Amino acid sequence: MEITPELRRAVADAGQEHVLRFFDQLDESGQRRLLDQLSALDFKELETLIAEYVLRRPRIEIPPDLGPAPYFPLHPADSVQGVYYQRARARGEELLRAGAVSCLTVAGGQGTRLGFDGPKGTYPIGPVTDRSLFAYFAGGIRRAGEKYGAPITWYIMTSLLNRAATEEFFRQHDFFGLDPHRVFFFTQGTMPAIGYDGRLLLAAPDSLSLSPDGHGGTLLALRKSGALDRMFDEGVSILSYFQVDNPLVPVVDPLFIGLHDLERSEMSAIMLAKTGPFEKLGNFCVSEGRVQIIEYSDLPPELAEKRNPDGSLAFIAGSPAIHLLSRDFIAHLTAGGSLKLPWHRADKKIPYINDRGEKVTPAEPNGVKLESFIFDALPLAGRVMVLEGDRKSVFAPTKNATGVDSAESCRTMLVERNARWLEAAGVEVPRTADGQADVKIEIAPEAVLDSDDARAYAAGHAVTLPRGGEVVLD
Numbered sequence: 001m002e003i004t005p006e007l008r009r010a011v012a013d014a015g016q017e018h019v020l021r022f023f024d025q026l027d028e029s030g031q032r033r034l035l036d037q038l039s040a041l042d043f044k045e046l047e048t049l050i051a052e053y054v055l056r057r058p059r060i061e062i063p064p065d066l067g068p069a070p071y072f073p074l075h076p077a078d079s080v081q082g083v084y085y086q087r088a089r090a091r092g093e094e095l096l097r098a099g100a101v102s103c104l105t106v107a108g109g110q111g112t113r114l115g116f117d118g119p120k121g122t123y124p125i126g127p128v129t130d131r132s133l134f135a136y137f138a139g140g141i142r143r144a145g146e147k148y149g150a151p152i153t154w155y156i157m158t159s160l161l162n163r164a165a166t167e168e169f170f171r172q173h174d175f176f177g178l179d180p181h182r183v184f185f186f187t188q189g190t191m192p193a194i195g196y197d198g199r200l201l202l203a204a205p206d207s208l209s210l211s212p213d214g215h216g217g218t219l220l221a222l223r224k225s226g227a228l229d230r231m232f233d234e235g236v237s238i239l240s241y242f243q244v245d246n247p248l249v250p251v252v253d254p255l256f257i258g259l260h261d262l263e264r265s266e267m268s269a270i271m272l273a274k275t276g277p278f279e280k281l282g283n284f285c286v287s288e289g290r291v292q293i294i295e296y297s298d299l300p301p302e303l304a305e306k307r308n309p310d311g312s313l314a315f316i317a318g319s320p321a322i323h324l325l326s327r328d329f330i331a332h333l334t335a336g337g338s339l340k341l342p343w344h345r346a347d348k349k350i351p352y353i354n355d356r357g358e359k360v361t362p363a364e365p366n367g368v369k370l371e372s373f374i375f376d377a378l379p380l381a382g383r384v385m386v387l388e389g390d391r392k393s394v395f396a397p398t399k400n401a402t403g404v405d406s407a408e409s410c411r412t413m414l415v416e417r418n419a420r421w422l423e424a425a426g427v428e429v430p431r432t433a434d435g436q437a438d439v440k441i442e443i444a445p446e447a448v449l450d451s452d453d454a455r456a457y458a459a460g461h462a463v464t465l466p467r468g469g470e471v472v473l474d
């Protein structure tokens with residue numbers, strides 16, 4: 001197989017000839033694989049990225065006028081706002097009944113911290129059964145479709161690495177009772193990993209070390225995959241965006257959707273009151289009238305610790321990565337078939353093939369992966385709406401196997417949320433002396449979507465919760 005002179009020149013001009021070191025020893029399919037990967041790269045752009053993000057550390061400029069972003073509080077501040085929230089909730093429900101909302105789950109990440117072999121969405125997270133993360137979302141989407149009388153199309157972004165396994169999991173589980181035609185998988189882009197010396201790393205003689213390009217890749221992938229066209233065809237104007245590791249998230253939230261619409265927002269976000277100045281959540285900020293998220297590691301300590309006169313944190317708003325995106329905003333941003341969001345550098349231990357063809361598994365970080373983040377689209381939106389969420393009802397991230405933000409803490413939060421729903425519905429929940437639910441409760445999301453559903457469920461079933469026991473309500 002021949003390498004075109006143009007490609008050879010581009011590779012050489014960028015100082016990356018080592019990626020062709022094994023080319024002549026490869027069989028035809030190996031050669032084709034490597035050539036396909038190389039042809040997909042823009043070597044000029046890559047050179048700039050390497051100079052800016054790898055050979056030196058990018059400096060995050062903090063704008064001098066940076067302030068906290070305004071948001072709608074969890075509970076309306078006064079009766080006027082109370083009436084507005086009621087109107088918004090009704091508007092959200094109207095949009096759901098009209099079938100104007102689809103769901104979008106980003107599931108292309110590698111889930112390295114969880115250390116689980118398989119796509120993260122297949123992880124068993126049920127407090128009692130092995131119900132998977134995907135099953136939680138699927139159940140919620142199914143129930144919301146029934147509740148509002150309009151089936152919801154579910155867009156799932158995977159990566160090249162986990163697409164096949166993800167689709168297979170859905171087939172094995174009969175799409176969790178969803179209409180398979182309403183589940184739309186699409187694949188995000190990849191970025192090559194780069195060693196600290198600025199050279200592209202090879203994962204094998206016939207392959208670059210490629211990894212998903214971050215959830216910022218979602219927007220362009222929506223266009224390239226035909227998902228955006230489908231939204232136009234189906235008359236869907238809003239996408240409810242959430243991450244694959246948060247089974248507590250309401251898949252659709254009428255108040256959030258209604259406020260997004262009434263505020264004519266292009267991109268909206270849920271914010272949570274941070275538990276402390278340095279909690280590891282992105283911070284909602286505003287500069288020159290544009291909302292943006294500054295990562296926790298980039299917010300200067302003097303701003304992170306700044307207090308209001310009443311003692312509360314000035315930069316209180318943290319991001320749980322729950323968004324609404326207007327279809328027309330996505331269409332506008334990606335109109336030219338490209339979208340440049342800033343890159344973020346992550347230093348990683350990246351296994352690679354050295355010049356002698358030996359596999360090296362480094363003990364220390366040896367290179368950089370570049371990712372773009374969806375929240376960097378916020379400052380590109382003409383209008384942004386931020387709504388405060390109730391942490392214990394919307395955010396239980398499963399990042400690690402144990403400890404903080406782990407499968408364990410997530411299961412506890414699911415049980416506690418279920419306990420609160422049932423208590424509000426008049427069911428007695430046994431609790432320990434320190435107030436924790438003393439029974440493991442799992443509720444099938446396809447049976448109960450929200451507290452109203454829980455009330456109806458409790459009215460129609462004899463629910464008893466034995467102390468120290470396990471109960472599955474479905």
Ligand code: UTP
Nearest residue numbers: 106107108109110111112113212214215243244
């Ligand atoms: P995380 O930042 O938690 O990354 O992703 P991760 O890859 O899942 O986990 P670690 O860092 O390797 O442990 C947040 C969300 O964004 C998705 C993930 O699937 C998760 O839902 N994501 C992340 C993508 O869809 N694509 C990406 O390239 C990165």
